[in-house]
Amino acid sequence: MDWCHLKIPLNRQKLEVGGDDVKEDILISIIIPAYNAEKTIDEAIQSVFQQTYQKWELIIINDCSSDKTEEFVKKYLDQNNKIIFLNNEKNLGVSATRNKGIAASKGEWIAFLDSDDKWNSEKLEKQVRLINKNKMADLVFTGIAFINHRGLVSQYLLEVPESIGYRQLLKQNLIYCSSVMVKKELVINYRMQNDKMHEDYAVWLQLLKDGYHAFGINEPLLIYRVSENSKSSNKRYAAKMTYRVYRFMKLNCIECVYFFMIYAVRNIYKYKKIREGFFNG
Numbered sequence: 385m386d387w388c389h390l391k392i393p394l395n396r397q398k399l400e401v402g403g404d405d406v407k408e409d410i411l412i413s414i415i416i417p418a419y420n421a422e423k424t425i426d427e428a429i430q431s432v433f434q435q436t437y438q439k440w441e442l443i444i445i446n447d448c449s450s451d452k453t454e455e456f457v458k459k460y461l462d463q464n465n466k467i468i469f470l471n472n473e474k475n476l477g478v479s480a481t482r483n484k485g486i487a488a489s490k491g492e493w494i495a496f497l498d499s500d501d502k503w504n505s506e507k508l509e510k511q512v513r514l515i516n517k518n519k520m521a522d523l524v525f526t527g528i529a530f531i532n533h534r535g536l537v538s539q540y541l542l543e544v545p546e547s548i549g550y551r552q553l554l555k556q557n558l559i560y561c562s563s564v565m566v567k568k569e570l571v572i573n574y575r576m577q578n579d580k581m582h583e584d585y586a587v588w589l590q591l592l593k594d595g596y597h598a599f600g601i602n603e604p605l606l607i608y609r610v611s612e613n614s615k616s617s618n619k620r621y622a623a624k625m626t627y628r629v630y631r632f633m634k635l636n637c638i639e640c641v642y643f644f645m646i647y648a649v650r651n652i653y654k655y656k657k658i659r660e661g662f663f664n665g
Contacts, residue, residue: 406512406513406516408438409439410439410491410493411441411491412437412439412440412491412492412494412565413443413485413489413491413493413494413495414432414440414441414442414443414494414496414497415445415485415494415495415496415497416428416429416442416443416445416485416497416499417445417447417478417481417499418444418445418446418447418449418453418457418499419447419448419449419453419475419478419481419499420451421451421456421499422449422451422455422456423500424499424500424609425453427502428498428500428501428502429442429444429460430502431497431503431505431607432497433464434505435505435506435508435509436506436508436509437509440466440491440508441466441468441489441490441491442466442467442468443467443468443485443488443489444457444467444468444469444470445469445470445481445484446469446470446472447472447476447477447478447481448472448473448474454471457469468488470485470488472484477579478576478579479576479577479579479583480576482496482576483575483576486571489568491568492567492568493515493566493567493568494564494566494568495508495564495565495566496562496564496584498561498562500609500611501608501609502609503562503605503606504603504604504605504606504607506605507526507605507606510526510601511524511526511565511605514599515565518599520597520599521598521599522566522567522570522597522598523559523564523567523588523591523597523598523599524564524565524566524598524599524600524601525558525559525560525563525564525565525598525600525601526544526563526600526602526604526605526606527541527542527543527544527563527600527602527604527605528541528542528544528560528563528604528606528608529604529606529607529608530607530608530609530610531607531608531609531610532609532610532662533609533610536662537662538610538657538658538659538661538662539661539664540657540658540661542560543602544600544601544602545600545602546600548592548600550589550593553588553589553592554589554633554647555646555647555650556646556647556650556651557585557588558600559585559588560608561584562606563605563606564588570591570596574587574590578628580628581625581629581632582622582626585626585629586629586632589633590633619655622651623644627640627644630643630644
């Protein structure tokens with residue numbers, strides 16, 4: 385099945401973002417940090433090439449990979465002049481690597497894509513439609529489909545609301561980094577800082593706390609790979625990272641416990657449904 389063209393109907397009513405052809409007048413800078421991504425980065429890059437919205441630049445930063453990531457990326461450089469390839473001189477981690485990509489970007493909007501994820505072909509187009517219709521949008525995120533390291537597809541889809549506020553996001557992070565398109569000026573001022581916490585989650589919380597607006601498209605436009613080796617797959621470590629985000633946001637101890645308990649219950653339910661979805665597919 386071609387997951388870049390995934391179309392799955394959701395039961396909940398979703399924001400209508402269809403309509404006439406979109407004018408390609410917004411340059412989007414797509415940032416892929418890559419570390420030992422030789423097994424998955426081809427699919428990520430191909431999903432960018434297959435976007436129906438084509439006014440983009442793709443910035444790929446190799447964070448001192450020890451595998452053939454650089455070799456896999458370089459084969460695309462002669463095929464498409466919209467790719468910018470950077471090499472870190474030392475391993476910086478995902479936060480600093482994304483920040484480096486932002487600094488090198490020329491677009492008005494930034495879209496993040498992890499090297500093991502991929503997009504539905506209409507992802508950027510539908511996000512551009514939304515920001516053209518809603519001038520209050522500072523950040524746009526999407527629903528999510530899940531695959532595992534074997535390529536199996538979960539029948540569970542993560543649905544997202546049409547908009548989300550600060551306290552709602554504290555209870556569950558529904559804004560996955562690879563689904564985000566955000567104004568460049570915001571991620572310049574609100575930098576990702578610490579790989580020992582959920583660095584992107586902290587940025588989205590800061591933006592919402594300071595009065596910026598995040599809007600969701602309730603369609604699975606991101607295909608997220610559930611990896612056995614990721615930070616989020618280690619549940620104990622992921623819990624520590626979430627707690628560090630709450631402390632970073634200066635929540636008091638009672639608030640930390642309150643929001644963490646809600647967060648934990650919702651995450652346990654989510655991963656249970658994802659796993660069941662793999663077996664039921």
